[in-house]
Amino acid sequence: MAFVLTFLLRRLAQGIVVVFLVSFLIFALLRLIPGDPVRIMLGTNVSEVTLEQKAQELGLRDPIPVQYANYIYDLVRGDLGQSYLLGESGGAAPTAQNKQGGQITAEAELAREAEIKTARAPVLKLIGDGLPFTLQLAGLGLLFTFLVALPLGLSGGLKPERWQAKLAFFTGSLFISLPNFWLALVLILLISSKANLLPSIGYKGFAYTILPAIVLAVELAPVIIRGLSVSVAGSMQQGFVDGGIVRGLPWSRIVWRHVVRNASIPMLNLFGVQIGGLLLGGVFVTEYIFDYPGIGKLTIQAVLQRDFPIIQGVAILAAGVLVLVNILVDLIATYIDRRLKY
Amino acid sequence: MTAEIISAEAPARAMRGESMTRRMFRQAWRMRGFQIGLAIFAVLVLTAIILPELSGTTATKPSVKERFLPPIFLEKGTWAHIAGTDQLGRDLFVRSLVGLRNALGIGIASVVLMFVLGTGLGIISGYRGRWVDTILMRITDAQLSVPLIVLAITILGVTRPNFGTIIAVLVLSGWPIYARVARSVTLAERQREYVRGAKILGASDTRIMLLMIAPNVLPPIAFVAVLDVARMMIFEALFGFIGIGVQPPTPTFGNIIADGTKYIVNHWWIPTMPGVLLIIALLSINLMGSALERARNKIFAGA
Numbered sequence: 001m002a003f004v005l006t007f008l009l010r011r012l013a014q015g016i017v018v019v020f021l022v023s024f025l026i027f028a029l030l031r032l033i034p035g036d037p038v039r040i041m042l043g044t045n046v047s048e049v050t051l052e053q054k055a056q057e058l059g060l061r062d063p064i065p066v067q068y069a070n071y072i073y074d075l076v077r078g079d080l081g082q083s084y085l086l087g088e089s090g091g092a093a094p095t096a097q098n099k100q101g102g103q104i105t106a107e108a109e110l111a112r113e114a115e116i117k118t119a120r121a122p123v124l125k126l127i128g129d130g131l132p133f134t135l136q137l138a139g140l141g142l143l144f145t146f147l148v149a150l151p152l153g154l155s156g157g158l159k160p161e162r163w164q165a166k167l168a169f170f171t172g173s174l175f176i177s178l179p180n181f182w183l184a185l186v187l188i189l190l191i192s193s194k195a196n197l198l199p200s201i202g203y204k205g206f207a208y209t210i211l212p213a214i215v216l217a218v219e220l221a222p223v224i225i226r227g228l229s230v231s232v233a234g235s236m237q238q239g240f241v242d243g244g245i246v247r248g249l250p251w252s253r254i255v256w257r258h259v260v261r262n263a264s265i266p267m268l269n270l271f272g273v274q275i276g277g278l279l280l281g282g283v284f285v286t287e288y289i290f291d292y293p294g295i296g297k298l299t300i301q302a303v304l305q306r307d308f309p310i311i312q313g314v315a316i317l318a319a320g321v322l323v324l325v326n327i328l329v330d331l332i333a334t335y336i337d338r339r340l341k342y
Numbered sequence: 343m344t345a346e347i348i349s350a351e352a353p354a355r356a357m358r359g360e361s362m363t364r365r366m367f368r369q370a371w372r373m374r375g376f377q378i379g380l381a382i383f384a385v386l387v388l389t390a391i392i393l394p395e396l397s398g399t400t401a402t403k404p405s406v407k408e409r410f411l412p413p414i415f416l417e418k419g420t421w422a423h424i425a426g427t428d429q430l431g432r433d434l435f436v437r438s439l440v441g442l443r444n445a446l447g448i449g450i451a452s453v454v455l456m457f458v459l460g461t462g463l464g465i466i467s468g469y470r471g472r473w474v475d476t477i478l479m480r481i482t483d484a485q486l487s488v489p490l491i492v493l494a495i496t497i498l499g500v501t502r503p504n505f506g507t508i509i510a511v512l513v514l515s516g517w518p519i520y521a522r523v524a525r526s527v528t529l530a531e532r533q534r535e536y537v538r539g540a541k542i543l544g545a546s547d548t549r550i551m552l553l554m555i556a557p558n559v560l561p562p563i564a565f566v567a568v569l570d571v572a573r574m575m576i577f578e579a580l581f582g583f584i585g586i587g588v589q590p591p592t593p594t595f596g597n598i599i600a601d602g603t604k605y606i607v608n609h610w611w612i613p614t615m616p617g618v619l620l621i622i623a624l625l626s627i628n629l630m631g632s633a634l635e636r637a638r639n640k641i642f643a644g645a
Binding site (some may be wrong): 017018021022025026029030033034169172173174176177178179180181182185186189193226230277281284285288299300303304306311314315318319322 | 496607
């Protein structure tokens with residue numbers, strides 16, 4: 001047990017370093033490349049003075065290390081800051097862009113600023129609102145992935161020279177060659193608008209998750225099919241298979257208890273390193289294309305509008321999740337195969 | 343993040359005479375998948391280079407009379423426009439071919455650059471060790487934890503995207519895996535007798551890294567590079583689709599499909615046909631990459 005604890009502590013410490021590094025990289029990157037969030041926030045018809053005032057109020061004119069220190073200070077108290085643009089109700093906070101018209105008086109500007117300040121939504125709440133939708137999409141996507149990839153990958157690995165392996169290979173090659181946004185378009189066209197089988201675009205119930213989940217699964221499945229067939233085929237060649245036959249074990253027992261168990265370690269590692277990243281990236285794109293109200297859509301919009309706090313919050317969350325998944329993967333791996341060291 | 347996707351155990355029984363790289367390519371060359379992939383790829387590349395110049399139809403010049411012509415296999419399709427025409431009467435096949443040219447250029451250039459950058463940093467990291475190594479590996483950890491798409495949109499959203507910035511973004515996001523593999527190859531190689539011998543004979547570190555270690559990096563990762571060309575082409579198309587890729591009027595798969603999306607219900611071929619050409623190209627590259635992967639596995643297993 002003591003090993004497990006020291007292992008966990010060491011990995012968590014490393015993980016925290018990585019998360020901090022990610023947060024700093026994103027933080028610095030956002031501030032170094034051009035594009036002023038205050039300009040987008042207040043619109044084009046405000047004076048330079050107001051602009052500067054607002055920027056200073058938000059701390060955007062401080063040196064980057066100072067800004068970062070303030071951000072981290074809030075972060076450790078569980079405050080991820082507030083969106084620059086999104087309002088409490090989820091819609092856009094009232095900004096100058098919403099109010100057309102000629103000259104704006106100083107009082108009006110002040111009043112509006114107060115309005116903006118109170119109406120800005122906390123990042124934590126925005127992420128919390130989107131999270132259930134994203135988890136639902138990711139979960140269903142993974143389910144579809146496994147339904148397709150496990151049988152194909154397993155049978156492909158067990159029968160390396162037969163048609164099963166060819167089927168696995170060609171399905172994998174085809175899926176990996178389908179650009180997700182194109183597939184999404186074609187599915188929307190064929191299944192939603194022509195055949196009217198499933199709804200898409202937006203979210204008004206569970207059925208809206210199915211098409212995006214299929215797109216996600218097509219993106220993830222090839223990685224699993226390929227990894228599984230390679231590692232199953234690899235462990236089929238090892239001595240314990242012949243040993244099992246000599247010992248007179250039933251074939252199914254050799255396959256399930258020995259081959260699959262041995263093949264599952266590289267699969268788990270694959271899962272941590274590749275699937276985690278792919279799933280995140282895939283969720284972002286599919287949500288954006290299907291206008292699905294999760295964290296992915298939130299983030300892509302935030303990036304396009306320079307809404308720094310949201311981008312930072314999501315990046316930290318994503319890095320944290322990936323770090324945790326990887327620790328979990330290593331824990332499960334040592335549980336399956338006791339020979340592995342913590 | 344300790345797990346390496348690609349095990350880089352250097353094969354102990356590297357044969358005399360022929361290099362690993364040559365043996366791997368010879369193995370792949372004999373595989374059906376590689377041959378098919380290469381054949382399709384060659385035909386596509388040649389067509390993409392030659393046809394837009396010869397056909398006389400330009401990729402960007404609109405033609406009002408020929409708007410919304412369907413592809414050849416539908417009623418009213420003509421041989422003059424085998425994939426049909428778009429909302430401005432431009433030939434979709436020629437446009438897609440020019441798009442393919444651009445996508446291939448970006449894909450190949452970015453993979454070559456990320457290979458060079460990643461391998462270079464990885465070899466230095468593995469060879470020097472200590473704090474250089476620690477810092478570099480933590481950076482790769484951090485970078486592997488940020489989805490590429492966030493990084494890409496953040497940068498491309500504000501710079502006016504062109505070939506240079508897109509390649510830069512792709513290189514920036516793709517180099518860590520090459521650095522990881524190059525590093526673990528270096529760690530294994532620098533213990534070997536020939537490296538230690540060369541050191542005793544007075545070879546400089548640069549010489550050892552460039553002439554002795556670097557050639558060992560290619561075999562374990564060549565297939566990743568080939569598959570990455572396809573992956574980068576998908577990203578390039580995706581950027582174009584979101585509107586942060588190479589801007590119109592330069593045709594790219596992404597912006598052709600994005601513009602065509604508005605007409606999808608009545609003229610489905612406009613966003614669909616360019617996608618089909620892209621998929622065929624990606625498939626041919628992926629077939630070659632997978633064949634290389636199997637060739638690598640065979641050689642590393644010592645077959």
